[in-house]
Amino acid sequence: MMAMPALSAAPGVGVRPVVSVPSCSTSSSSSLRSSSSVGQARLSRCLWQGEKKLSLLGRKRVLETVASAELNTVPLSEVASESPARNSDRRLDNEDIKQEARRHNRNEPCTTFSAKYVPFSPGIVTSEEYSLDEVIYRSKTGALLDVQHDYSALKKYDANYWKNLFDSRVGKTTWPYGSGVWSKKEWVLPEIDNDDIVSVFEGNSNLFWAERFGKEFLQMNDLWVKHCGISHTGSFKDLGMTVLVSQVNRLRRLKKPVVGVGCASTGDTSAALSAYCAAAGIPAIVFLPANKISIAQLVQPIANGALVLSLDTDFDGCMRLIREVTAELPIYLANSLNSLRLEGQKTAAIEICQQFDWQVPDWVIVPGGNLGNIYAFYKGFHMCKELGLIDRIPRLVCAQAANANPLYRAYKDGFENFKPITATSTFASAIQIGDPVSIDRAVYALKNCNGIVEEATEEELMDACAVADQTGMFTCPHTGVALTALMKLRKQGVIGPNDRTVVVSTAHGLKFTQSKIGYHSKELEGLASTHANPPVAVRDDFGSVMDVLRQKLSLR
Numbered sequence: 001m002m003a004m005p006a007l008s009a010a011p012g013v014g015v016r017p018v019v020s021v022p023s024c025s026t027s028s029s030s031s032l033r034s035s036s037s038v039g040q041a042r043l044s045r046c047l048w049q050g051e052k053k054l055s056l057l058g059r060k061r062v063l064e065t066v067a068s069a070e071l072n073t074v075p076l077s078e079v080a081s082e083s084p085a086r087n088s089d090r091r092l093d094n095e096d097i098k099q100e101a102r103r104h105n106r107n108e109p110c111t112t113f114s115a116k117y118v119p120f121s122p123g124i125v126t127s128e129e130y131s132l133d134e135v136i137y138r139s140k141t142g143a144l145l146d147v148q149h150d151y152s153a154l155k156k157y158d159a160n161y162w163k164n165l166f167d168s169r170v171g172k173t174t175w176p177y178g179s180g181v182w183s184k185k186e187w188v189l190p191e192i193d194n195d196d197i198v199s200v201f202e203g204n205s206n207l208f209w210a211e212r213f214g215k216e217f218l219q220m221n222d223l224w225v226k227h228c229g230i231s232h233t234g235s236f237k238d239l240g241m242t243v244l245v246s247q248v249n250r251l252r253r254l255k256k257p258v259v260g261v262g263c264a265s266t267g268d269t270s271a272a273l274s275a276y277c278a279a280a281g282i283p284a285i286v287f288l289p290a291n292k293i294s295i296a297q298l299v300q301p302i303a304n305g306a307l308v309l310s311l312d313t314d315f316d317g318c319m320r321l322i323r324e325v326t327a328e329l330p331i332y333l334a335n336s337l338n339s340l341r342l343e344g345q346k347t348a349a350i351e352i353c354q355q356f357d358w359q360v361p362d363w364v365i366v367p368g369g370n371l372g373n374i375y376a377f378y379k380g381f382h383m384c385k386e387l388g389l390i391d392r393i394p395r396l397v398c399a400q401a402a403n404a405n406p407l408y409r410a411y412k413d414g415f416e417n418f419k420p421i422t423a424t425s426t427f428a429s430a431i432q433i434g435d436p437v438s439i440d441r442a443v444y445a446l447k448n449c450n451g452i453v454e455e456a457t458e459e460e461l462m463d464a465c466a467v468a469d470q471t472g473m474f475t476c477p478h479t480g481v482a483l484t485a486l487m488k489l490r491k492q493g494v495i496g497p498n499d500r501t502v503v504v505s506t507a508h509g510l511k512f513t514q515s516k517i518g519y520h521s522k523e524l525e526g527l528a529s530t531h532a533n534p535p536v537a538v539r540d541d542f543g544s545v546m547d548v549l550r551q552k553l554s555l556r
């Protein structure tokens with residue numbers, strides 16, 4: 001058997017665009033051109049540089065396809081309705097998915113969009129800014145950074161344009177837009193070359209109607225669960241990691257000194273980092289707190305070939321160390337301290353609006369630990385509102401485990417004082433964090449959406465998981481924390497019976513089976529395990545089986 005280090009179970013988008021949409025380029029340096037001669041020149045470049053391998057027939061098709069988009073103002077609705085026929089063209093001999101995409105991707109607006117790092121200092125005017133190609137995580141004053149998009153460029157396209165564009169990309173395999181993150185590329189990392197993107201077509205996670213749980217337990221008829229855990233590595237972290245690792249891929253191509261990518265983790269960030277780095281052939285280094293993550297989470301970076309360091313400390317200790325190490329060595333920091341991650345994570349919020357046909361839910365409940373995700377959700381909704389796709393931002397609820405509740409404590413204090421704590425053991429082990437790096441981002445997000453912070457005890461979160469599971473879900477403990485917050489707010493009448501509410505499920509329950517086994521075997525110390533459903537041991541004979549069935553099913 002493989003020797004494991006001491007890291008075992010924890011206890012736990014038809015409106016006419018205002019400009020034409022030429023798009024044969026995948027290059028960040030391309031700009032919007034309307035003259036036909038310039039269009040022809042670009043066309044030739046595309047054909048003879050990027051598409052060297054096309055057959056004569058292929059070249060003719062590209063000429064026809066791109067020329068119509070280059071030389072005319074093409075209503076997006078028409079472009080979209082034409083594309084299935086073109087997309088039914090088979091991939092050409094010797095053409096891979098990226099080359100095929102260059103041929104088909106004429107819906108893509110030319111890259112006039114841009115983004116940069118600015119200090120995260122709401123209300124303070126500063127000229128400080130950095131290119132996304134710089135390796136930098138903090139401002140001159142030590143503040144967090146934020147990725148700022150060029151809204152004046154994005155606003156040249158109206159809300160219907162964006163809705164139709166995003167909608168036209170869902171459910172396709174076109175590189176890279178088959179990804180729920182990259183389907184929103186213009187709002188995420190607009191300048192990255194499509195060839196640098198590292199994606200496993202993450203996102204597009206299901207948003208399902210939790211009918212029985214809502215109606216039977218909460219008298220709610222509009223309760224939804226956004227299942228971000230049904231994902232490549234089983235958590236929402238894939239959304240951010242595709243962005244971060246893609247940018248690292250670009251930095252390495254630009255010959256920037258990045259020998260690897262590192263993170264501290266409670267299990268999910270490390271799993272996502274390892275998988276995306278492995279897909280790109282980039283070394284991954286992960287710092288894990290010994291004995292504080294689940295076996296399923298531990299085995300993910302091991303299997304994906306990451307360098308796994310098991311440290312005799314908690315997550316906050318690992319976080320301190322990785323920050324020191326990444327300041328010394330050319331290792332790129334992959335935690336959400338790095339604002340690139342949040343650009344991917346915010347697409348979950350945009351996706352929720354899209355899944356509701358661009359209607360806004362009343363409430364969105366998100367479990368919080370290092371607190372990047374609650375800000376990412378706020379930013380996603382805020383961007384939709386700024387660009388006119390929605391008319392308001394939902395109220396956000398951040399849910400914390402009572403054993404790891406620094407934000408809850410600060411909230412109760414009117415956000416006047418924030419004090420880091422030493423988080424204690426919780427079944428929601430991925431949010432056992434006492435000194436969250438994104439505290440400022442979280443407080444800003446919650447203040448700006450009239451948000452709420454709730455907490456869940458161990459008993460409450462495990463019971464919430466059990467009850468939800470018995471309505472057909474298979475929840476992770478963090479989702480149990482969010483469900484507990486929902487139950488409390490519903491009971492208090494804060495959330496109404498007809499409020500459209502989305503609970504964000506951040507990880508797949510299959511990553512956390514140990515705590516479920518403990519609960520259903522009534523082996524969790526200090527917990528009544530009220531909803532336990534242990535297996536019934538039965539003797540191997542017909543009579544015994546019949547006796548048990550009669551008794552359990554109340555049959556005579």
Ligand SMILES: Cc1ncc(COP(=O)(O)O)c(C=O)c1O
Binds near residue numbers: 268336368371372431
């Ligand atoms: C499964 C799961 N849920 C929720 C969270 C909390 O997200 P954040 O750290 O962005 O607050 C994390 C990580 O911290 C996580 O791994």
Ligand SMILES: N[C@@H](CCOP(=O)(O)O)C(=O)O
Binds near residue numbers: 370
């Ligand atoms: N739950 C996280 C904790 C680290 O959060 P991050 O978003 O800052 O990377 C994990 O899985 O490691």
